[in-house]
Amino acid sequence: MVDYKKIITIEPGKRFGKPCIRGLRITVYDILDFLASGMTIEEILEEFPKLTREDITACFAYLADRERNLIAI
Structure with a gap:
């Protein structure tokens, strides 16, 4: 399993603080949106x-960890 914490970065001044890949301007959302659109x-x-x-695997790991930590109401 990939350690997404070494790949996914969050910088307040980059892409409005959204989680990006290795400091690039490509967000986790971008990758998931590309996949959802059929790429x-x-x-x-x-x-x-x-x-x-x-990098793409790290997006999945980040999302899985985020989902795992969601609190259900």
């Missing part, structure tokens, strides 16, 4: 050559 991981990696497969 494959391979297409995302082609479109954004600075990204790695591990």
